[in-house]
Amino acid sequence: MKTGISKHLAVVALLLIGFTLSGNAQSSELIEIHKLIKQKDFFKAMEYYKQKREAIPTGYGLVIEATLDNAFNNLEASDRKIAELMKKTYLIPDSLMLQLYRLKEDNAVKLFKYKEAKEAVSIILDQYKPLVDENEISDLENNNKIWTALENEPPQHVIINNDNRIKIKKDKAGLNNLSVVVANDSLDFVFDTGANISTTIKSIAQKLNMKIIPSDIQVGSITGIKVNAQLAVCKELKINNIIVKNAIFLVFDDKDMAFPQIDYQIYGIIGFPIISAMKEIQITHDGYFIVPQTETTLFGDSNMALNGLTPLIYIDGKHYTFDTGADSSMLYHPYYIENKIEIDKNHKIEPISFGGAGGHKQFDGFKIDAVFNILGKEVILNNIDLLKEPLGDKQKVYGNIGQDFIQKFEKMTLNFSKMFIKFD
DSSP states (O other), X not given: OOOOSOGGGSOOOOOOTTOOSSOOOOOHHHHHHHHHHHTTOHHHHHHHHHHHGGGSOHHHHHHHHHHHHHHTTOHHHHHHHHHHHHTTXXXXXXXXXXXXXXXXXXXXXXXXXXXXXXXXXXXXXXXXXXXXXXXXXXXXXXXXXHHHHHTTSOOOEEXXXXXXXXXXXXXXXXXXXXXXXXXXXEEEEEEOTTOSSXXXXXXXXXXXXXXEEEEEEEEEOTXXXXXXXXXXXXXXXXXXXXXXXXXXXXXXXXXXXXXXXGTEEOOEEEOHXXXXXXXXXXEETTSEEEEOSSOOOOOSSOOEEEETTEEEEEETTEEEEEOTTOSSOEEOHHHHHHTHXXXXXXXXXXXXXXXXXXXXXXXXXXXXXXXXXXXXXXXXXXXXXXXXXXXXXXXGSSEEEOHHHHTTSSXXXXXXXXXXXXEO
């Protein structure tokens, strides 16, 4: 399920063309990096920037590094570079200042500095609104409501006591659940890296005595449908020996998380902000969720990045979103374009249905067999869904990797401080 706050929490591509910080004309190197960032291919952008760094003037380099630091979760480093750039406002065009403030908002959100996030969005709306299109203004105003509602709330804090090895429970829909304890109540919540924020329903928020903050906000679902929601703060919850303080939850009406066709109700979702704060999680093929006190050592380059609050994985030189809450993987329009001749020749168009909070939609697509190569291993996914047409932000990535891929391995490790995904 997708419960992203707003597509504009994602890092927006830098408007490098026209940026005159150093007074130099645009080089082919800068244009190429701009293109890669716009496509959310931070992996190739990082590789290319390392190769061409000496040819790029300092001012441009700071902009690129602030963006890539954000994408690879080096948030304090990103903020330092943004601050250095903003000392030279007289040299920076408004179009670029807009992007820097969007980066500041995203950094603040991930650091749980809600007041700073609000300040960044307020400046955009006050000073740079003419540069923002109508749809973006609506999203920014929605974000402003969220961070205003949360500005006086303390930051989330996670305490990990000992190594944690927790048995995963499968629910009626086949989704992975963990037992969550709040005070004297225990409930099974889905865990989902694809959920941009943790989520619950109104009856459960009330049952667990969460602090509900009345908020007139709308949340975008995977289908593009917008759903009304409120916010809540859970003062403390426990998952085994892990204590999470001041966790933020979106609160939906019960019906928006219900699937009556299979008599199924989702009570809650542990999303990206809680999972990433654990620094490292491991999921085993035999059904265990592990959070170690000592992180795994990384060998090689990072193969995970963040597009806002959405994890990306790099496979075969292509970037995909990565969603542990999705039971099956899906391929998007860029994959189709790259393989159009073969797909059109050998496959017929079929209706593809998917959705989440707020309902389902159907799109034209195909059922294909896809082959992936990662860490020296070949992974074949049969009968995988492929969308034919572009769909919002999904036109920038090749697809979404889900549980059917993960289950091909004995263990998966996600590390959010060193930014890698490892399969054993």
